Amino acid sequence: MAAGAQGSGQDQPTRRRALRYRVQAPLDVTVLRSGIPDTLPGRLVNLGAGGVGAVLAGELLPGEAVGVEISLPMVEGLLRARALVRHHDKLRSGMEFVGLSAEQQAAIRDWAGAAKAELEPRVRAKTATAGTGKGSESGGAGGDRPPIRKRSVRGWIFLLVSASVLVAVLWWRWNRGWEDLESPLSGREAASKQQPQAQVPADVMEKLVTHRVDPDYPEAARPANLQAVIVLDVVVGRDGSVADVHALNGPDVLAQAAMNALRWWRFEPYRVDGKPVVVETTVAVEFKP
DSSP: OHHHHHHHHSSSSSOOSOOEEEEOOOOEEEEEEEEEEEEEEEEEEEOOOSSEEEEEEOOOOOEEEEEEEEEEOOOOOOOOEEEEEEEETTTTTEEEEEEEOHHHHHHHHHHHHHHHOBOOOOOOOOOSSHHHHHHHHHGGOOOOOOOOHHHHHHHHHHHHHHHHHHHHHHHHHHHHHHHHHSSSSOOHHHHHHHOEEEEEOOHHHHTTTOOEEEEOGGGGGTTTTTTTEEEEEEEOOOTTTTTEEEEESSOOOHHHHHHHTTTTOOOOOOOEEEEEOEEEEEEEEEEEO
């Protein structure tokens, strides 16, 4: 009985079952810790009716319940859903939707069809048991056994080569996704970038900050004990994300650290006559050794 139970447990699939589509789009993940909501911005890697894969600007714990807000290309409004964190490693997370409505599932399928989204290949466990039926039938003839062993060895070699290629492809895709996330503007953001429609004072935009990332003091600046207040010119998009940022003063090493941190900031959209607009403002960041 125990052996039978173990065998049935091993036969159960351990990978995701739902289809996932490749997509590059911004998202926010909100997790409640100690009664305080913490919102982490990030970028989608894949999306399906079962869940999402994303690269986030923060750490999550497997098993945490989170809220997800996704802005899909060519879809008006945000897709909001609850999800469970299934894995998290090196800022890359996999989350499974919980209680996704039929309308939301249909919206994902409609988006995939309209955008002609590329289906992400699923990882399947391969077995080396193919052809065992023929081997058992011919087992009575002693001369048939050496070819069976040769086929088995070739099958294992094929599996090892396939696994090596798969690992190399996944590593290349992870590197590429991370480079896209760290770039100042992705291709989609660069294409949709617009001129600022309003100049907003720094004290007004300070009240609209919803997510702030403090810059780290660069190690390269410590030998000289550099100290400065870096003033940054920041362009905030209609969705509240930082569309462009550049430093107006200061040493390059401090200015670069300030710009890297500001790209993760999020604001409430600035509205004119009730409509969100692209605005330009300034942010001052102080560095002390």
